[in-house]
Amino acid sequence: MVETGQHTGVSQYRPAKNAFDTAELLGMQLAEAREKAARHDCEVVVAREDGKSQPVPIEIDPTRIYVYIEHGAVSDIEGVGGGL
Numbered sequence: 001m002v003e004t005g006q007h008t009g010v011s012q013y014r015p016a017k018n019a020f021d022t023a024e025l026l027g028m029q030l031a032e033a034r035e036k037a038a039r040h041d042c043e044v045v046v047a048r049e050d051g052k053s054q055p056v057p058i059e060i061d062p063t064r065i066y067v068y069i070e071h072g073a074v075s076d077i078e079g080v081g082g083g084l
Contacts, residue, residue: 001013001014001015001016001019001062002014002015002016002017016062018040018041019040020036020040022065022077022080023077024036025037025044025065025067025074025077026074026075026076026077027073027074028073028074029072029073030044030046030069030072030073030074033067033074037065041063042063042064042065043061043063043064043065044064044065044067044074045057045064045065045066045067045082046067046068046069047066047067047068047078048068048069048076048078049068049069049070050069050070050071051070056082057082058082059082060081060082061081061082062080062081064080064081064082065077065080066078066079066080066082
């Protein structure tokens with residue numbers, strides 16, 4: 001997302017030039033999901049694999065897509081950007 005200014009004190013955003021719908025990653029094998037995300041200048045970070053939480057970066061980065069993996073495939077999109 002790219003900030004476009006503020007409206008009544010609230011920041012407004014629009015999709016970045018190379019944005020895509022992260023839901024497209026659902027069901028993909030991890031390697032395939034990473035390749036697709038990379039084509040959009042994004043990085044896939046595995047936050048949970050087969051029910052076990054994984055260590056993840058805590059810095060906010062709008063190019064990171066946090067996913068859950070079950071049996072090698074993306075089962076859920078946890079979020080984008082990260083941070084605590």
